[in-house]
Amino acid sequence: MVQQFPSTNPLDFVRKFRSNYVNLHDLWSGDGKQVPEGVTLRDPKRSPIKESSLPEATQALLAEYRKANPGLKIVIVKYMRTVNGVPETVVDDGLELPPEDEFLSLSQTVTLSTRDHIRVVTEIIVARKK
Amino acid sequence: MAITIPYTFNDRDKSIEYTDGDAGKPLVLLLHGAGGTSLDMTAPDQRGYPHYDYTEPFPPDRDEGWSAYPGVGVWSFTLDNPKEPLISWQQILQDNGFPTATYSQVDSTGPIQSAEDELVVVINKLQMPPAKLELPNLPAKELVILAHSRGGLLARKVLKDHADLVPNLTTVITLDSPHLGSELANLATTLNDVILWFPSSIQPLITQVLGDFANLVAQPAWQELAVGSPFLMDLANGEGALPGVRYFTFGGISVKLTRLLSWVYNLESAIPQWHWPPFHHVIALIEVPVISPVANSVPPVVDEIANGKGDILTADKRCRLPFAVHQTNAINHPECLWDPGLQAQVLSILGDDTGFWE
Numbered sequence: 001m002v003q004q005f006p007s008t009n010p011l012d013f014v015r016k017f018r019s020n021y022v023n024l025h026d027l028w029s030g031d032g033k034q035v036p037e038g039v040t041l042r043d044p045k046r047s048p049i050k051e052s053s054l055p056e057a058t059q060a061l062l063a064e065y066r067k068a069n070p071g072l073k074i075v076i077v078k079y080m081r082t083v084n085g086v087p088e089t090v091v092d093d094g095l096e097l098p099p100e101d102e103f104l105s106l107s108q109t110v111t112l113s114t115r116d117h118i119r120v121v122t123e124i125i126v127a128r129k130k
Numbered sequence: 131m132a133i134t135i136p137y138t139f140n141d142r143d144k145s146i147e148y149t150d151g152d153a154g155k156p157l158v159l160l161l162h163g164a165g166g167t168s169l170d171m172t173a174p175d176q177r178g179y180p181h182y183d184y185t186e187p188f189p190p191d192r193d194e195g196w197s198a199y200p201g202v203g204v205w206s207f208t209l210d211n212p213k214e215p216l217i218s219w220q221q222i223l224q225d226n227g228f229p230t231a232t233y234s235q236v237d238s239t240g241p242i243q244s245a246e247d248e249l250v251v252v253i254n255k256l257q258m259p260p261a262k263l264e265l266p267n268l269p270a271k272e273l274v275i276l277a278h279s280r281g282g283l284l285a286r287k288v289l290k291d292h293a294d295l296v297p298n299l300t301t302v303i304t305l306d307s308p309h310l311g312s313e314l315a316n317l318a319t320t321l322n323d324v325i326l327w328f329p330s331s332i333q334p335l336i337t338q339v340l341g342d343f344a345n346l347v348a349q350p351a352w353q354e355l356a357v358g359s360p361f362l363m364d365l366a367n368g369e370g371a372l373p374g375v376r377y378f379t380f381g382g383i384s385v386k387l388t389r390l391l392s393w394v395y396n397l398e399s400a401i402p403q404w405h406w407p408p409f410h411h412v413i414a415l416i417e418v419p420v421i422s423p424v425a426n427s428v429p430p431v432v433d434e435i436a437n438g439k440g441d442i443l444t445a446d447k448r449c450r451l452p453f454a455v456h457q458t459n460a461i462n463h464p465e466c467l468w469d470p471g472l473q474a475q476v477l478s479i480l481g482d483d484t485g486f487w488e
Contacts, residue, residue, distance in 0.1 A: 006191075006414040008397035021404045078404070085198025085407030097404075107402045109200050120199045122409075124402045 014100050024080075025092040042091045049076040049091055055108045055123060062106060069129075074104065078126035084119065098128040132172075132220075137255045139236060139248045146252060147172065149220060151229030156272035156300060156480070157256065158223050160232035161249070163279025163307075164351035165342075167234040170278060170467055172220045175212070179464035180339050182388035183213035184423060191396065194411035201399030201411040207332055207418070209339065209388045216468035219276065226477055231256055235284070239349040242284055242361070249288045253295055274301040274480065278466055279443070280351060282307025282379070283365065286451075290369050302454075303378045303476055305466040306441050310448035311357035313432040314347045321347055324428045324435065328421060332390065339387050339424050343442060343463075357448070370453060377454035378479055380472065382441030384460045390422035391415055441466075 025043070028035045035041045051059060054076075066072060077098065079091040097103060106125040111118070135146040147168055151157075162170035169177050194201070223230050233252055235245045256273070273296055275285045282304030288295065289302070314320055321344035328336045346352055354361045371377055393413040402408035421427045430436030433445035440446065441463040450456045461469045 006394065006396045006416065008401075013398055013401065016398070016410070017403045020410070024404075080404065080408075082198070082402075082406055082408055085196075085409075087406050105401070109402065111199065122200075122402045124404060124408060126404065 011100070014103050017105065018097055018100060018103070021097050023092065023094065023096065024087070024090050025094050029094075036087075039087050040089045042089070043093050044077060044079075044091050045093065047091060049079045049125070051076060054106070054125060058106045058108050058123070058125065065104075073130045074127050075130075076125055076127045078124075080124045082120075082122045082124070085122075097126060102128050102130060104129045135231075135255060137251055139251050140244070142236075144233065144236075144248075146231050146233045146255065147220075149224045149230045151224065152227035155228045156274045157229045157231060158219075158274045158276050158480070159253070159256070160219055160230055161275065161277035161281030161284055162232070162235065162238070163277075163281050164355075165239050165346045165349060166278070166281075167238070168232045169234075171230075171232045172218050174218055174464070174467040175214060175216045178342065179467070180387045180462075181213050181216060181464065181468070182210035182339075184210050184386060184389050186210060186213075188391075188415045191412050191414045192393070194413055196405060196407045197409045197411050198407040200402070200409050201395035201413070203395060205393040205395055205413045207335055208391045208393065208415075209335060209424075210391065217470065217473070218468065219473070222473045222477070226480075228480065235281075239346070239351045241350050241354050242280070242287060245284050246287050246291065249284060250292055250295060253288070257296075257298075271298060272300045273298050274303065275299065276303045276305070276476065277307060278305045279307055279463065280355065283309065283355065283362075286369065287365055289372055289375075290365065293372060299372065299375050301376045301378070301479065303380070303479060304449070304451075304454075305380045305472065306382045306444050306449055306463055307379065308355050308444040308448050309362075309379070309451050311359060311362050312347070312352065312355050312434055312444050312448065313357050314434050314443060315352050315354075315356035315359070317432060320431055320435070323431070324425060327428050332421070335390070336424060340442075347443070376479075377451060379449055379451050379454040379456045380466070380475075381446030381449035381456065381458045382444065382461045382463060382466065383438050383446050383458055384462045384465075385425045385435055385437045385440060385442050386423045387442065387462055388424050390418045390424055392418045 028041055080087055081089040104127040109122040111120045133148045135148050137144055160171040220230050236248045237244050277285045285302055321340055325333055325336050325340055393415055396412050396414050399409060399411045403410060425435055426437045434440040434443060443463040446458050459472055466472060
């Protein structure tokens with residue numbers, strides 16, 4: 001049985017992503033605010049997100065996109081790693097997301113499940129393309 | 131309003147459900163099929179027959195909220211919603227001024243003989259003078275028999291064995307009655323094989339749609355209707371139209387009962403967002419390719435389950451009588467109990483307007 005799945009309009013998705021976005025740096029930094037326990041928050045200026053440190057499959061996907069769009073400059077601006085849906089590492093600053101025509105997101109999810117254990121690790125990368 | 135006319139058969143107290151009508155119109159005696167009850171003719175939506183609304187537009191996509199894991203693939207399988215309301219034969223005839231009578235046949239899954247004996251009792255009861263029945267306005271006038279499925283063979287059997295029983299009979303109309311038999315009775319496992327043809331994960335749903343049919347064809351009532359059975363041969367032997375009686379037969383050629391539908395995640399559900407949990411699950415309803423609709427997709431082993439030839443239980447070519455006018459409709463077997471197009475055709479016969487046959 002070959003199943004067909006409904007497609008998602010890319011622009012609609014980018015707009016949803018942007019409307020659901022919350023700047024975690026602003027949410028957790030500043031007077032009287034604190035980073036939730038178990039979460040590491042870093043500033044990309046102090047801890048730049050290197051492309052070479054991204055998961056291999058993500059790097060391959062990015063390389064494929066670059067090949068299809070030669071001359072494009074891609075700068076990674078935000079990174080989040082969640083475990084079972086909860087943030088573990090966040091690299092974010094006070095800047096908003098890139099505008100929708102410069103927006104690019106990448107992700108990878110890996111899972112492990114047994115009869116008594118489930119672990120879902122997701123890495124989300126936001127980049128600016130010019 | 132329905133009136134109850136009591137009668138006794140085989141020492142059991144039973145009743146005919148009678149509805150009044152216009153004085154000049156014939157009484158329509160409604161006979162249900164094998165495995166049925168009087169509800170077939172009065173409230174078919176209460177009988178559990180498949181009555182899915184397979185023309186209903188799909189609902190909008192559904193927001194299932196945020197999740198920690200990506201939503202990928204099939205969320206669930208489902209069938210079409212029930213079609214409602216269903217207008218029964220009793221209701222449509224009553225709305226058009228026809229008095230009706232119906233009852234639940236004895237042992238409706240058994241051989242036809244006891245049902246024949248009971249129908250003789252019922253017809254005799256309906257021909258009693260109104261005063262004896264202690265009922266007002268019971269029309270001792272023209273009678274029409276409108277029969278579904280095996281009910282049509284029951285009518286033929288009674289009329290053949292008791293030709294003088296109903297002198298006021300004017301019309302016999304049979305709806306998808308397998309006058310020449312049903313090959314499903316010859317191959318009793320066919321409908322079960324059809325269920326097993328579907329992927330195992332879907333079989334419970336398919337059983338919900340076809341299970342009752344599969345059970346029915348294994349019953350003695352249906353086995354008696356095997357093509358070439360002694361019962362059918364005996365019934366046809368020497369049978370002819372009763373003088374002055376018009377015969378109409380209908381056959382169905384649609385095996386479509388329901389679409390097989392699937393809620394599936396859209397692509398958005400698999401892409402994480404800057405949110406926790408990161409996956410926004412949205413599901414959309416689609417028709418499952420290849421195996422939907424049910425039962426159009428199954429291998430047409432016999433004409434009864436071949437779209438364009440049968441109606442799930444009977445084949446159009448085997449629902450004909452040599453002395454009847456025949457009409458073929460693209461509806462399935464249970465739809466005969468509520469299809470508005472068929473009801474309009476029958477009403478035109480009862481109103482002597484048979485223009486639709488041409």
